[in-house]
Amino acid sequence: MAKAPDFDLAAAHRYFAAHCFNSAWNLIDKGDRSPEEERLMVALNQASIYHWLNRPDCDHQRLSVGYWQASRIQALLGNAGEARRHAETCLSYSAALAPFYLGYAHEAMARALLLAGDATGGAEHLSQALSLVQVIDNKDEREVLASDLAGLGQP
Secondary structure, three states: OOOOOOOHHHHHHHHHHHHHHHHHHHHHOOOOOHHHHHHHHHHHHHHHHHHHHHOOOOOHHHHHHHHHHHHHHHHHOOOHHHHHHHHHHHHHHHHHHHHHHHHHHHHHHHHHHHHHHOOHHHHHHHEEEHHHHHHOHHHHHHHHHHHHHHOOOOO
């Protein structure tokens, strides 16, 4: 059996959940990534989810965001099946969340389906996401989701 660490494990999970998510986000934004950076981006996202799962404050909203990011990364890499799998998980965590999070879950699914060549399914999820934009109270959240939906022609 492993010996207890000589550091605050809860603090480590808090730190790495956010650090790994933000580091993956930086690689998403980078655009021109090497194959090593693409693998690192996937690993960072999965590490972030792992650390969230080990935090007492882990909830559906945080997991929705983590799996949304996982789906987005897989879409960026052209992996439609994996993007869809993560989008499905995102949707499962988002069902009872605020329209912003549910809208992004539908955005992830639309992106994955469009990448896979399923224009009908993609349009259906895009339509659901667009209808949710209309009921988001926060102007900044409404605008960022609307902007991402407008750019759905790109993974």
